[in-house]
Amino acid sequence: MRKIFTLLFVAVALLQGCSGGDEGSSCSKIDSFSVTSQLDKLHFNIVAEGDAGFYEISFGPSDQAYPGGGYTTTTQATTGDLDLEEFTDFSNGSTITIYARAVCPDGSKSKWTPGVTVSINDYCRRPDNINYTLELSWDNRNWGENVSQYQIKYGESGFTGNGTVFTTNNTFYDGIPMAAQTSYDFYVRANCGGSSWSSWEGPYTYFSQTNQNMCLQPSNVSYTIEYTNGSLWGANFSYNGNGEDQFEYALMTGTAAPTNAQLSTISSGFTPTYTGLNVNTTYKFWIRGICDDGSRTAWSTIMVTH
Helix, strand or coil, X not given: CCCCCCCCCCEEEECCCCCCCCCCCCCEEEEEEEEEEECCEEEEEEEEEECCCEEEEXXXXXXXXXXXXXEEEEECCCEEEEEHHHCCCCCCCCEEEEEXXXXXXXXXXXXXXXXXXXXXXXXXXXXXXXXXXXXXEXXXXXXXXXXXXXXXXXXXXXXXXXCEEEEECCCEECCCCECCCEEEEEEXXXXXXXXXXXCCEEEEEEEECCCECCCCCCEEEEEEEXXXXXXXXXXXXXXXXXXXXXXXXXXXXXCXXXXXXXXXXXXXXXXXXXXXXXXXXXXXXXXXXXXXCCCECCCEEEEECC
8 A cells, every 4th residue: 555765865955044925924934945765655844934834845746746635634743754645646756756845834825845846756555445354465556567475464462563473475474472351553564576565554553352273282182972882882072273274183092192194184163973982982082283484382181981
């Protein structure tokens, strides 16, 4: 959704005076106005004399821009950022010209500064519409541009610093570990090739009601007797996972852990059933989760007899 703007030069407009403005402003004048590009934003700095109530900034494509034309915004700050994608879209190779003027509390205005021109050589729009429903997803707004990858960073709500970072080539990502009853903030940015990263979009806040992809061993393992037929019986086993998609399990006699050859795999939401078990024989049921990175959780076990 957002762009990276490359500034070919920083222009500083030094003004000789602006008391003869649109309405003859006498309360303030802008001495200098500078602009630098920072990713998909333009950072401006105003040096002014007097007591301006606020400042007007106008900008647009250089072949169409004129003081007060194009897109106009106001600010009380003398330094800040213009997020150009909140106003319009620009294309590679185009230039933007920006003007500023002071507005006094009585409504009088200074002259517009000379235009400051910046050029757009590369851009990469920020992702849009971040959402979490079973997996984290977002929209690619870089129409016609080659997005090589995305980065996701997240942490508990309000986190500072880098958080935990994942990289993907898709507009979705699953397998993100989240603890139950915890809120998380997510940020996503796009890469349009090389070092052309967008800035981070976010935060998108999501409340995880249950454990998800925590790579914790299954809990609440239990079984119910399905049938008894003479000396044989059957059992169905239930358990609680923590967001894992797959589980490995086995039913063994003795206490030794199962080997890989003795394991079966089952998907989340399904429960294993064994038939033809011998009455008065003690078994041990083993189950563990397969984590998103391919590692395994610790085993959970339960003794089984009938």
